[in-house]
Amino acid sequence: MIEKIFELSKKNEKAVEKVVFDENLHYLHMVFNKGEGLPEHFSNSNVYMTVMKGTLSIGLDEQEVHEYSYNTLIKIPVNTKMNVKNLNDDTLELIVVKSPAPKI
Known part of the structure; x- marks a missing residue:
């Protein structure tokens, strides 16, 4: 196989999965x-x-918390203070992509 396959969990419990970290x-x-x-x-x-x-309820730098719902993509610049929370009753599920990959 040429492709590499990754699977995401399907649970509703708290999770932070590093699916691809290269x-x-x-x-x-x-x-x-x-x-x-x-x-x-x-x-x-x-x-x-x-x-x-x-x-998603998110506070960035010193601005007040904004809320973003299903099917929303937001771009956050490097070196931005982030406060990521779920303040609502429904389970929050996110896909997060960091590009370029941070130096570890």
């Missing part, structure tokens, strides 16, 4: 239930975040 890009699958999210941090690359299910 020198080209980082591709992550994340699932958060109400009140869950990531610790506040600064983006270490350009981040492309796709909301696959639920509603």
